Structure formats: C-alpha cells, structure tokens
Amino acid sequence: MSRLSFRPRPLDIHKKLPILKSARDFEDDDPTVAAFAAAPIIILYHLYTASGIEGNSTPSKKNAQEIPTPQFDDVETYDRDYTRTFAQPSCYIRGRGARAEIGEFVEYDLDNEDEDWLDDYNNERKNLNPEKLEVLLFKLEILDHKARERAGAITPTFIGPVPVLLQLDVAMEALQYLSVRYAVFQAVYNYWRAKRERWQKPILRRLQPPPPVNDTNPYNVFRPREKAHRLHTRRMQRRENNIQSFEKLRLVRRNLDQAKALMGALIKREETKREVMECEVNLQRVQMQYKHEAQLVDDGTTLSGFQQASSRFGSSDDDYADSDDTATEEPYFRQPVLHHRYPDNKQSAIPTLRIKREPGLPVLKRRPQQNGWKSRLPVFPITQDPEEPVLLFTRPLDPDKLVAAGIKLPPDPPIEIDATVPPFRCRGRIGRGGRIIFDRWNPLLRTPTSIGQETTHFTPYG
Amino acid sequence: QGHEELDAASLREHEEFTKVKNIAKIELGKYEIDTWYFSPFPPEYNDSAKLFFCEFCLNFMKRKEQLQRHMKKCDLKHPPGDEIYRCGTLSMFEVDGKKNKVYGQNLCYLAKLFLDHKTLYYDVDLFLFYILCECDDRGCHMVGYFSKEKHSEEAYNLACILTLPPYQRKGYGKFLIAFSYELSKKEGKVGTPERPLSDLGLLSYRGYWTRVLLEILKKHKSNISIKELSDMTAIKADDILSTLQSLDLIQYRKGQHVICADPKVLDRHLKAAGRGGLDVDVSKLIWTPYKEQG
Numbered sequence: 001m002s003r004l005s006f007r008p009r010p011l012d013i014h015k016k017l018p019i020l021k022s023a024r025d026f027e028d029d030d031p032t033v034a035a036f037a038a039a040p041i042i043i044l045y046h047l048y049t050a051s052g053i054e055g056n057s058t059p060s061k062k063n064a065q066e067i068p069t070p071q072f073d074d075v076e077t078y079d080r081d082y083t084r085t086f087a088q089p090s091c092y093i094r095g096r097g098a099r100a101e102i103g104e105f106v107e108y109d110l111d112n113e114d115e116d117w118l119d120d121y122n123n124e125r126k127n128l129n130p131e132k133l134e135v136l137l138f139k140l141e142i143l144d145h146k147a148r149e150r151a152g153a154i155t156p157t158f159i160g161p162v163p164v165l166l167q168l169d170v171a172m173e174a175l176q177y178l179s180v181r182y183a184v185f186q187a188v189y190n191y192w193r194a195k196r197e198r199w200q201k202p203i204l205r206r207l208q209p210p211p212p213v214n215d216t217n218p219y220n221v222f223r224p225r226e227k228a229h230r231l232h233t234r235r236m237q238r239r240e241n242n243i244q245s246f247e248k249l250r251l252v253r254r255n256l257d258q259a260k261a262l263m264g265a266l267i268k269r270e271e272t273k274r275e276v277m278e279c280e281v282n283l284q285r286v287q288m289q290y291k292h293e294a295q296l297v298d299d300g301t302t303l304s305g306f307q308q309a310s311s312r313f314g315s316s317d318d319d320y321a322d323s324d325d326t327a328t329e330e331p332y333f334r335q336p337v338l339h340h341r342y343p344d345n346k347q348s349a350i351p352t353l354r355i356k357r358e359p360g361l362p363v364l365k366r367r368p369q370q371n372g373w374k375s376r377l378p379v380f381p382i383t384q385d386p387e388e389p390v391l392l393f394t395r396p397l398d399p400d401k402l403v404a405a406g407i408k409l410p411p412d413p414p415i416e417i418d419a420t421v422p423p424f425r426c427r428g429r430i431g432r433g434g435r436i437i438f439d440r441w442n443p444l445l446r447t448p449t450s451i452g453q454e455t456t457h458f459t460p461y462g
Numbered sequence: 463q464g465h466e467e468l469d470a471a472s473l474r475e476h477e478e479f480t481k482v483k484n485i486a487k488i489e490l491g492k493y494e495i496d497t498w499y500f501s502p503f504p505p506e507y508n509d510s511a512k513l514f515f516c517e518f519c520l521n522f523m524k525r526k527e528q529l530q531r532h533m534k535k536c537d538l539k540h541p542p543g544d545e546i547y548r549c550g551t552l553s554m555f556e557v558d559g560k561k562n563k564v565y566g567q568n569l570c571y572l573a574k575l576f577l578d579h580k581t582l583y584y585d586v587d588l589f590l591f592y593i594l595c596e597c598d599d600r601g602c603h604m605v606g607y608f609s610k611e612k613h614s615e616e617a618y619n620l621a622c623i624l625t626l627p628p629y630q631r632k633g634y635g636k637f638l639i640a641f642s643y644e645l646s647k648k649e650g651k652v653g654t655p656e657r658p659l660s661d662l663g664l665l666s667y668r669g670y671w672t673r674v675l676l677e678i679l680k681k682h683k684s685n686i687s688i689k690e691l692s693d694m695t696a697i698k699a700d701d702i703l704s705t706l707q708s709l710d711l712i713q714y715r716k717g718q719h720v721i722c723a724d725p726k727v728l729d730r731h732l733k734a735a736g737r738g739g740l741d742v743d744v745s746k747l748i749w750t751p752y753k754e755q756g
Contacts, residue, residue, distance in 0.1 A: 013688035070627030071496035086601040095543040221582035
C-alpha cells in the first residue's frame with residue numbers, strides 16, 4: 001500500500017461536511033483509510049502556508065523571545081496635567097473635523113529652539129511670554145503659506161527648499177490686532193525667518209509638503225498615494241464572491257460558448273461559399289478550354305450553345321463591356337469583367353451550374369448590348385460566344401475572308417540576283433486589337449519569313 | 463542589475479539604522495513607556511531620547527514644559543472623529559485619516575514605536591483608524607487601536623493592530639480583533655488581517671479563530687460547510703481551513719472530508735486557546751460602513 005495510491009479530493013468549501021461528535025464515529029471500516037487520514041492535511045497544507053500563516057504554531061521559546069515585554073512607569077504630574085473636566089455626553093460623540101479647519105486653535109507648539117531663543121530674548125526683561133510667541137510663530141507660518149498660495153508657489157510634494165515670501169511690513173499690518181510692540185515683533189519675525197531659512201521648509205508640520213512618491217529614502221514618510229481606480233469603486237464594491245456572482249459567471253461563459261459555436265458555423269459557411277466560387281471558376285476555365293479546341297465557326301452557329309448558364313458570373317445576352325474598349329485601342333487584353341446577374345431562364349443545352357442568387361449580394365448593372373463595333377470591323381472569325389474573350393491574335397488568317405474583304409497580300413519583293421526565291425514573303429496574321437499585320441520578319445527565328453511559313457499558324461510566343 | 467544591488471544595500475543600511483532605537487521612552491497620558499522599535503520621526507526629533515505625547519491629539523514634544531503648555535490650550539478630550547461604540551467605560555472612535563491627517567500621522571509615528579513591521583511609506587489618507595478608549599472624567603484615553611484600508615483589494619479588514627504596552631494582557635487586543643470582524647459582518651464581507659502578521663498577532667488571531675469556530679462546532683447539530691462557517695463569522699475560508707487543520711479537526715473518512723467535533727477534544731483546544739477578551743456587544747455598535755464622499 002503506497003501512500004501515493006490514495007489521494008483524497010481537495011476540500012470543497014461549499015460542500016457540507018458531516019460533524020462527527022463521538023470518538024466512535026472516527027473509527028473507520030477500512031484500516032487503510034484511517035492510516036492515511038493524515039494525507040489531506042499534508043495535501044492541503046500548502047493552501048495556507050502561502051497565506052503566510054504557519055500551521056500548528058505553539059508558542060515556542062523562540063516566539064516568546066520575539067514578543068517584547070512592556071515596561072512602563074507612572075507619570076507623577078499626571079493628575080495636574082490632565083484635569084477632570086470631561087463630561088461624557090449621553091449620546092455618542094460626533095467628530096467635529098480637524099481643528100485646523102474650524103477655529104483659531106494654535107496648532108504650533110514651541111520646540112526647544114524656540115524656548116531657548118525666548119529665554120535668551122527675555123534675559124533682561126520679560127519682553128514676551130511663551131504663549132504669545134507661539135501665536136506669533138503660528139500666524140507667521142499661516143500668513144506665509146497664504147502668500148505662497150497666492151504666488152502659486154505651493155507644490156504638492158517636496159521638490160526643493162520652500163521659500164519665505166512673507167515680508168515684515170505685511171506681517172506687521174496683518175497681525176496688528178495682537179498688540180505686539182514693534183521691536184518685539186521685528187525680533188520675532190527675524191528669528192522666525194532665520195529659522196525658516198535654516199530648515200528650508202515650514203516649521204509648522206501640517207504645512208510641510210510630503211515627500212514625492214518616487215522618493216526612495218526610507219526615512220521619509222507619508223508619501224501621497226492616489227486612490228486607485230476611483231471610477232471602478234462602485235463596481236468593485238458590488239463585486240462579491242458569492243453564489244449569484246458564480247451563477248452570473250456561468251451564464252457569461254455559456255453565452256461565450258454559444259457565440260464561439262456561432263462563429264465556427266459562420267466560418268464554415270464562408271469557406272463553403274468560397275469553394276463554390278472556386279468550382280465556378282474552374283468550370284469556366286474548362287468551358288473556355290473546350291471552346292478553344294472546338295472548330296471555329298461563323299456567326300450564328302452553334303457557339304450559341306456555349307452560352308453561359310445561370311452562373312452568377314455570366315449572362316446569356318450581353319456582350320462583355322470590354323469589347324468596346326478594344327475598339328479604342330486598349331493595348332492590353334482585359335480580364336473579362338465578372339458580372340453578377342440574375343439567372344436567365346432560357347439556357348443552353350450544356351448542363352450548367354445553377355446557383356441561386358444570394359439575397360443581399362449586389363447585382364451589378366450590365367452594360368447594354370452594343371453591336372456597333374461588330375459591323376464596323378471586317379468580318380473576321382469572331383466567336384459568337386459573347387462570353388468568349390476575343391483572342392483574335394491566336395487565330396490564323398482565313399484566306400477566303402481576306403479575299404472577300406478585298407485585302408491582298410503585299411507583293412513579294414523582287415527576287416535578287418542569284419536567288420531563286422524572294423528574300424522574304426509576307427506573312428499575315430491578326431495582331432493586337434484586331435489589326436491585320438503582314439510580317440516580313442520572324443522575330444523569334446530572326447529570319448525573314450519565307451515561303452511556306454505563311455500558312456503556318458503563327459504563334460508569337462512559340 | 464546594479465539597481466537591485468543598490469536597493470539591497472540601502473535596505474541593509476535601513477535595517478541597520480532601524481535596529482537602533484531613536485526614541486527610547488515616551489510619555490503618554492498616565493504612563494511613561496519604554497519603546498521597542500525605531501520610528502521615523504521628522505529629522506529634527508532625532509536628537510531626542512524621550513518624547514512627550516499629548517494623550518488626546520497625539521502631538522509630540524521634546525520637553526515636558528512644552529507638553530504642559532500644550533495641555534493648557536488643547537481642548538480635545540477624546541480622539542477626533544465619531545464615537546461608534548460605547549459599552550460601559552469602553553468606547554470606540556472611528557477616525558478618517560483624510561479628515562484628521564495630523565492625528566493619523568501622529569498615531570502612526572507613535573504606533574511604530576511598538577510595531578516592528580509597520581510601514582509609514584504612504585500617507586494616512588486611505589486609512590480609517592479605530593481607537594479603543596477607556597473613559598473617565600478626564601477624557602477618553604486610548605488603550606489600543608487598529609487601522610483599516612478604506613478600500614482593500616485583498617479583503618483585508620485590518621492593517622495594523624496595537625494595544626499600548628501598559629494595557630496589554632487585559633483582553634483589549636482580542637476585543638480589537640473581534641471588533642474588526644463585527645465591522646466586516648456589518649459590511650457583509652469576509653475579512654482577514656493584512657499579512658505579514660507579527661508573532662503576537664498570529665497567536666492572537668489563532669486564539670480568536672479557534673474560539674469562534676469551535677463554539678459553533680460545539681453547538682451545531684447537522685453538517686456544515688466551510689463556506690457557511692465563513693458566512694456566519696466573516697472569517698475567510700482559508701483562515702478557517704488553516705485553523706481547523708492545525709487543530710487536526712478535519713479528517714478524511716469513507717471518501718469524504720469530515721469535521722471531528724468531539725466535545726472533549728474541542729474543550730481541550732478551547733482551553734489552550736485562552737479565554738476570550740472583552741466581548742463586543744453588537745447592539746451597542748452604531749455604525750455604517752465607510753462611503754467615499756463625492
């Protein structure tokens with residue numbers, strides 16, 4: 001029996017656990033189970049050591065040493081210092097807010113420097129009592145703070161020495177009501193100003209700017225901290241780890257699964273649509289190929305059988321709009337424009353692919369049929385199939401048609417001395433744009449076209 | 463990489479410095495108390511071996527005369543803020559660190575003298591302070607306190623906790639812990655103390671959790687889930703588990719977990735956990751959870 005073979009499931013905090021009250025209940029039928037009762041403790045131990053609490057902490061000697069013992073004494077003057085003047089109200093006490101904001105409470109307390117200076121100053125005669133000095137120093141601090149406020153010199157954190165802006169005469173006037181002799185006032189002002197310049201910061205702690213957030217000096221304290229996510233507060237307060245949240249999460253998950261399935265189906269549909277389109281394209285190619293290999297016929301013959309079927313990419317009646325363009329000497333052969341149109345019911349003998357028009361897909365307007373150019377050009381073996389691209393340059397010249405059109409081959413050049421045949425023979429072909437061209441030179445073979453070549457099917461690119 | 467070394471060096475320097483107490487004694491109200499740890503008072507106080515605290519507003523001064531002068535003008539007889547609990551002579555005040563900034567800072571300076579791991583890195587604005595007081599005709603005298611984040615991401619219902627040395631071993635600490643959970647219950651949230659816990663803190667919390675949970679298990683007839691225990695007590699499930707596990711009260715029987723609640727066993731554990739502190743009389747708690755204003 002290996003320990004590893006027995007592994008209790010992790011404890012589910014939502015599951016009701018039986019409470020066994022008596023020792024009898026602890027006994028188990030299966031001795032192996034009882035032997036492994038310690039197992040869950042080991043398995044689950046990691047759960048709460050992570051939280052920083054060690055299990056089974058009996059106060060060890062070590063622990064006791066780390067808990068200091070209080071040492072304290074009574075203060076003799078306590079009864080005098082703290083008077084029995086507190087009458088507890090019957091209702092709970094409400095806070096008033098910081099004293100600084102409310103009234104005239106003198107927040108400043110004289111420190112050692114101040115007391116020492118005062119003792120010195122009062123050496124010969126009682127010029128000034130400590131309470132008065134305290135008030136003066138406090139007021140000077142407040143006035144200077146206001147002056148800095150007006151001057152826009154208040155910084156939210158400590159970035160450098162805090163300047164003194166309060167001038168003697170301004171202070172004198174503002175604090176007239178304290179009825180301090182001018183000489184005394186001046187002495188206090190000078191002392192205060194000197195102290196400020198030594199300290200480089202206000203002497204009233206409340207007015208001292210806090211250290212900046214990025215100050216790493218460990219002795220500097222009370223950096224300002226932005227409360228994070230003020231906007232999220234309500235949501236976070238509402239967010240609770242309870243059954244309702246769990247159910248809601250389950251619902252969200254189900255919705256996401258459904259959305260995912262939907263997207264999958266959508267993708268599949270689009271892929272199928274693309275396959276369909278590829279089939280159609282292939283079909284076209286095959287059809288074109290078939291046409292090329294078929295014998296060329298005149299107008300009005302069975303080429304009409306090649307009419308495009310109800311493919312959405314074709315039409316039965318219209319010409320390619322491109323045809324117009326060729327008349328204007330477009331130098332390149334354009335790809336046939338694929339138009340979508342509504343399937344035409346009078347279709348050809350060739351079994352065709354019938355595809356329903358998809359609702360919502362755009363229907364491009366067909367250009368109206370134009371036969372004008374056809375009548376202008378000589379009658380050349382132009383395929384009747386309106387879908388067929390007019391690849392005239394691939395067709396050989398039909399001598400009969402040449403004759404019928406009244407076009408003669410150019411005469412052979414004179415035979416030169418010591419030759420039996422003319423240096424070249426013109427060979428005709430249909431060039432770009434339907435032009436008839438008679439070559440005297442075979443650019444591929446780099447030789448003059450000779451007799452016997454004129455009837456070969458000249459393909460420019462071999 | 464050099465940055466890390468620098469931090470380690472300054473950390474060591476900091477540890478060296480903080481090992482040396484700066485302030486050795488303080489006077490606070492009735493008592494003159496020996497301090498335990500370094501506290502980062504403003505530099506102008508570094509030369510002082512003793513500081514004198516006003517018991518009510520917690521302003522600190524270097525000389526006794528300065529404190530006495532202060533007491534003549536200081537009209538505060540209790541912590542600033544609202545009294546939210548009163549039972550007999552025991553009162554609890556809630557102080558907003560933002561509204562009473564100087565008081566909050568003073569309290570932190572003071573508390574740090576007796577707490578090793580407390581940090582004063584950030585300002586007190588985002589904290590609430592719960593000041594426990596004994597009241598008489600001289601005023602409401604602080605015996606201990608705990609602080610709490612206004613908004614805790616980790617469901618902390620307590621940041622720092624301290625019973626002032628002269629008042630330790632009287633049950634105030636346990637009262638503070640119990641009180642923190644009463645607030646959590648009123649908020650409808652489970653809570654847990656901020657980590658790391660001090661040694662004394664861990665002991666106290668173990669004792670509290672043991673007492674609360676085992677009392678329920680003694681009385682409970684049928685089965686119960688950890689979640690239910692959590693809902694009843696506002697104690698986090700992890701803490702419940704760790705407590706029950708450390709007492710060997712969760713076992714695996716016949717393919718499921720069970721709670722062993724033999725009354726004799728429970729009583730043994732309860733005895734070891736120590737008696738409870740002063741009880742919190744919930745009927746005397748008049749309080750609504752903190753709400754951010756505007």
